[in-house]
Amino acid sequence: MxxxxxEKLLIHNTGEKNIKPGDIVIAYPDRYMIHxxxxxxxxxxxxxxxxxxxxxxxxxxIVLDHLMPTNQAATDPExxxxxxxxxxxxxxxNLHKGEGISHSLxxxxxxxxxxNVVVATDSHTTTYGGAACFCTGIGHTxxxxxxxxxxxxxxxxxxxxxxxxxxxxxxVSAKDIILRILGDIKSDGGQxxxxxxxxxxVKSMSMNQRFTIANMSLEAGAKCGLFEVDEKTADxxxxxxxxxSWLKIDEDAQYEKVLHYNVSELEPQLSCPQGVDNVHGxxxxxGTKLNEVYIGSCxxxxxxxxAVAAEILKGKKIAKYLKLVIIPATNHxxxxxxxxxxxxxxxxxxxxxxxxxxxxxxGQPYGLLSDGEVVLGTNNRNFIGRMGTKxxxxxxxxxxxxATSALAxxxxxxxxQ
Amino acid sequence: xxxxxxxxxxxxxxxxxxxxxxxxxxxxxxxxxEMGSHCLETLRPEFASEVKPGDILxxxxxxxxxSSREMAAEAINVHGVECIVAKSFAxxxxxxxxxNGMLLIESEEIPESCEEGDILTVEVNQKVTxxxxxxxxxxLPDNLFAIIQDGGLVKNTIKRIQNxx
Numbered sequence: 001m002x003x004x005x006x007e008k009l010l011i012h013n014t015g016e017k018n019i020k021p022g023d024i025v026i027a028y029p030d031r032y033m034i035h036x037x038x039x040x041x042x043x044x045x046x047x048x049x050x051x052x053x054x055x056x057x058x059x060x061x062i063v064l065d066h067l068m069p070t071n072q073a074a075t076d077p078e079x080x081x082x083x084x085x086x087x088x089x090x091x092x093x094n095l096h097k098g099e100g101i102s103h104s105l106x107x108x109x110x111x112x113x114x115x116n117v118v119v120a121t122d123s124h125t126t127t128y129g130g131a132a133c134f135c136t137g138i139g140h141t142x143x144x145x146x147x148x149x150x151x152x153x154x155x156x157x158x159x160x161x162x163x164x165x166x167x168x169x170x171x172v173s174a175k176d177i178i179l180r181i182l183g184d185i186k187s188d189g190g191q192x193x194x195x196x197x198x199x200x201x202v203k204s205m206s207m208n209q210r211f212t213i214a215n216m217s218l219e220a221g222a223k224c225g226l227f228e229v230d231e232k233t234a235d236x237x238x239x240x241x242x243x244x245s246w247l248k249i250d251e252d253a254q255y256e257k258v259l260h261y262n263v264s265e266l267e268p269q270l271s272c273p274q275g276v277d278n279v280h281g282x283x284x285x286x287g288t289k290l291n292e293v294y295i296g297s298c299x300x301x302x303x304x305x306x307a308v309a310a311e312i313l314k315g316k317k318i319a320k321y322l323k324l325v326i327i328p329a330t331n332h333x334x335x336x337x338x339x340x341x342x343x344x345x346x347x348x349x350x351x352x353x354x355x356x357x358x359x360x361x362x363g364q365p366y367g368l369l370s371d372g373e374v375v376l377g378t379n380n381r382n383f384i385g386r387m388g389t390k391x392x393x394x395x396x397x398x399x400x401x402x403a404t405s406a407l408a409x410x411x412x413x414x415x416x417q
Numbered sequence: 418x419x420x421x422x423x424x425x426x427x428x429x430x431x432x433x434x435x436x437x438x439x440x441x442x443x444x445x446x447x448x449x450x451e452m453g454s455h456c457l458e459t460l461r462p463e464f465a466s467e468v469k470p471g472d473i474l475x476x477x478x479x480x481x482x483x484s485s486r487e488m489a490a491e492a493i494n495v496h497g498v499e500c501i502v503a504k505s506f507a508x509x510x511x512x513x514x515x516x517n518g519m520l521l522i523e524s525e526e527i528p529e530s531c532e533e534g535d536i537l538t539v540e541v542n543q544k545v546t547x548x549x550x551x552x553x554x555x556x557l558p559d560n561l562f563a564i565i566q567d568g569g570l571v572k573n574t575i576k577r578i579q580n581x582x
Binding site: 076140 | 436440441442445446447478479483485488490507508512516517558560569571575577578
């Protein structure tokens, strides 16, 4: 019998021959990523354990992205200092401060590769699954133990195969299909599981679109969201395709269930207040008045997302009573956006461009909302109170919907504009 | 952890997310007690001041969904809550809670059979009794139960490092 992608990756990492869902295996992570929310807590956990060394400092990466430069004077500078101190004490050379969002850097800098097992102190670690990397989030105590021992226990997940066929209409993209899937399977529909994506629409997706879907697989509770590799994956990582061609879904692998989607007739989708799985087609919410639009995050802050927004905003002005906040995910995306004229387009349209960081997506700056205010963001989560007060309202969408809506001041369909 | 213990029930709904357990801006507070004083404040503002050591949380499905922030488990645990029963748990919260030495029990029936303030009795790895009704519970895998027995992953890791020397 064949294997799911999750099984293949864990077999490759652990050396175990026969594994099945539910088995607990000891894995040896190829990468560990720690971000600034956790630096101080990790330092404390290491101290409590009496650990002074990382077994493989060369495999660790520290990214300061959530609390940068600072949001709260009482706490954030200490998290920053502890990040620097950890890098020195544990001899972690891979240190990135204010260079961008951890998950975007993890694939952009090729830290997380196809075939790897990666653990990181953040839930959206599932992102690099877009390139067949078994990557999943853990807490700081577990990170401390993993750094000390080089091991982590993992339960082999059962898997759901999601076949996505068809061709996206202009103005519809990867974000719309993952929102639709979340609306269907709900926020616990992938609990503990591996979501594995295949189909003709998947083959036509860029790497960034695959990362968007893998990123939001977590919002269904998934342990990982994995894509098969192809020539595009190999090109992105500058790898020989034959080195990674084993990362394909076996026809006879055992899946808990198989879901089929065709995107040809899909309209733009929005996650509505308040729950990621409260998803509606745009026709149900068109015309909703907005106070703010946010384009960015590890879900949709790539250069392709900036290009989509720039094309829509070029030569136009955003609505008078609206704030538009745009945050390129990394310095590389920021610089490319400058080179290609996107930043000028955003500013000329009336937008505010911030330095690469997690920002509003995690309730840090910039652009927090007050009671009754409505934001439309391209990020991944709309829990109550996440982007402001608990009476603010959050919609999630693709960059195309976000940019089109910023011009109109109300939720607007990019397909019919 | 005692093999048999009882506690008063705090009843919580489905899909209690990590932002609801501890908001991002409070999750960075290093003092555990101060951080814990904000636990569940948007959902149950009285929780942090009224919860007593030994109380038990009983929730619906998908408890702890969202962020990997371990502070969500710590913010509950700092009040002396050592056991949570839910219809299901989010994956990372499940790991974090066990790593903090908390016993998690998954059950569809128990949350349906008790209300706020009821007394729930847990016989570890065997059964839960509430309102005169007994419910069998599944046994945790040995490696996870060892972490709980050791009082969390910090102590468990110290032991493992010492044993490997």
